[in-house]
Amino acid sequence: MNRVYIKTYGCQMNERDSEAVAAMLRNRGYTIVDSEHSADIILLNTCSVRDQAEQKAIGKAGYIAARKREKPDLVLGIMGCMAQNRGADLLDRLPDLDLLVGTQKFHQVPDHLDNIIATLQAQGPRPSTVIDLEEEAGSQNTIRDHLPADRRKVSAFVSIMQGCNMACTFCIVPKTRGEERCRPIEDIVAEVEELAAAGTREITLLGQIVTSYGRREIPFKNGKSPFVQLIEAIHEVPGIARIRFTSPHPRGFKQDLVEAFRDLPKLCPYVHLPVQSGSNRILRAMNRPYTREAYLRIVDDLRAAVPDMYFSTDIIVGFPGETEEDFEQTRDLFERVGYDMAFIFKYSIRTGTPAATLPDQLPAEEKERRNQILLDLLHRQSLRRNQSLVGTIQEVLVEGPDKKGLRFTGRTPGNRTVHFEGHERLIGELVNVRIERASASSLVGAVV
Numbered sequence: 240m241n242r243v244y245i246k247t248y249g250c251q252m253n254e255r256d257s258e259a260v261a262a263m264l265r266n267r268g269y270t271i272v273d274s275e276h277s278a279d280i281i282l283l284n285t286c287s288v289r290d291q292a293e294q295k296a297i298g299k300a301g302y303i304a305a306r307k308r309e310k311p312d313l314v315l316g317i318m319g320c321m322a323q324n325r326g327a328d329l330l331d332r333l334p335d336l337d338l339l340v341g342t343q344k345f346h347q348v349p350d351h352l353d354n355i356i357a358t359l360q361a362q363g364p365r366p367s368t369v370i371d372l373e374e375e376a377g378s379q380n381t382i383r384d385h386l387p388a389d390r391r392k393v394s395a396f397v398s399i400m401q402g403c404n405m406a407c408t409f410c411i412v413p414k415t416r417g418e419e420r421c422r423p424i425e426d427i428v429a430e431v432e433e434l435a436a437a438g439t440r441e442i443t444l445l446g447q448i449v450t451s452y453g454r455r456e457i458p459f460k461n462g463k464s465p466f467v468q469l470i471e472a473i474h475e476v477p478g479i480a481r482i483r484f485t486s487p488h489p490r491g492f493k494q495d496l497v498e499a500f501r502d503l504p505k506l507c508p509y510v511h512l513p514v515q516s517g518s519n520r521i522l523r524a525m526n527r528p529y530t531r532e533a534y535l536r537i538v539d540d541l542r543a544a545v546p547d548m549y550f551s552t553d554i555i556v557g558f559p560g561e562t563e564e565d566f567e568q569t570r571d572l573f574e575r576v577g578y579d580m581a582f583i584f585k586y587s588i589r590t591g592t593p594a595a596t597l598p599d600q601l602p603a604e605e606k607e608r609r610n611q612i613l614l615d616l617l618h619r620q621s622l623r624r625n626q627s628l629v630g631t632i633q634e635v636l637v638e639g640p641d642k643k644g645l646r647f648t649g650r651t652p653g654n655r656t657v658h659f660e661g662h663e664r665l666i667g668e669l670v671n672v673r674i675e676r677a678s679a680s681s682l683v684g685a686v687v
């Protein structure tokens with residue numbers, strides 16, 4: 240009764256939360272398995288950012304609930320954002336759920352499972368659903384466990400904060416993740432040191448709005464924001480070769496952060512900078528506190544600091560009232576920045592957010608049309624950037640065998656995936672690779 244399968248939907252924060260739950264469960268004597276069919280306990284860690292993500296998880300849960308009819312002691316839990324967003328109402332759709340755990344209660348999962356299993360083994364009536372959705376002070380400090388060192392990870396996520404205090408009119412995250420709360424710099428550095436000691440070389444700092452890190456708790460020092468202080472502290476950790484972060488807010492890109500990219504060699508020349516729209520009218524309706532001009536200035540400043548910077552973004556097409564002219568502004572900005580990577584979303588109504596009740600919602604076909612236009616642009620821009628690398632030598636952090644197991648894979652500082660002939664002993668090493676071929680999604684080369 241102790242084999243657990245965890246399925247994760249959504250963003251990297253969700254992946255990190257799932258990893259931490261897996262590590263806590265393993266410490267408690269559970270076994271983590273990678274197939275739902277060999278599991279006694281199935282946990283879905285869910286996403287609420289778009290309706291589609293919620294529907295997928297509900298569909299999956301319904302399917303598992305049906306399996307419970309043949310296997311009544313199969314345990315089914317829903318964790319994370321959808322649990323927080325929909326709460327006990329989910330039980331109307333899924334009456335067979337055993338466990339419902341919110342975004343501030345991941346660390347309680349081992350206790351809850353222990354109790355559920357003890358009740359099942361006592362063979363009484365089916366226990367009622369365990370529901371744990373409260374806010375909990377200090378919960379941001381509980382996502383810190385990693386897999387044991389024998390499963391070392393070349394690249395690791397580290398959660399530095401939780402929550403978001405912005406009020407973007409389209410977004411459900413402030414509801415699902417709550418108020419901004421940060422972990423102390425010393426705790427984060429200690430976690431990074433442990434990871435480095437176990438062989439991790441690349442750290443990605445995670446939070447819903449990392450540029451707001453510590454802004455109420457930690458004072459500025461020598462003109463540097465708490466977030467830049469944190470990056471500098473991690474930069475000192477021996478063994479760590481690369482630092483990345485996601486997601487920032489454009490508002491957080493002041494001179495100190497731009498200079499960090501210029502001055503800190505471990506901070507990779509890759510910025511994920513969510514723009515959402517290129518139209519000032521739509522940005523205002525989204526309650527995003529910047530203009531397209533201010534955004535483009537940040538891009539220019541970063542390029543001035545690091546000439547071959549790579550840019551990625553999040554964009555929403557089909558926000559209520561988005562005209563052809565507004566979309567044209569987005570398309571134009573997309574080309575001007577020349578994004579190398581982008582996550583393009585069709586606007587999805589999120590009940591309870593201000594934009595949900597705006598007039599002039601766009602038809603699905605029009606959102607799809609705009610989506611395709613940007614996807615085509617992205618394909619071309621990404622291909623062009625990759626082709627420009629053919630013939631160059633790139634420093635690649637070797638991660639391991641690729642999916643087919645034929646070659647090895649790693650990433651460049653600009654986060655481009657490279658395939659090459661390699662060897663186990665190169666895992667975790669920085670190697671120079673001469674790039675020979677390029678597609679929009681990856682590069683092929685040879686170690687020099």
Ligand code: 5AD
Binds near residue numbers: 288411515554584589
């Ligand atoms: N519809 C579509 N995309 C959304 N995002 C957030 N809310 C919505 C929504 N209602 C996108 C934003 C955000 C990313 C994580 O998800 O682009 O940056």
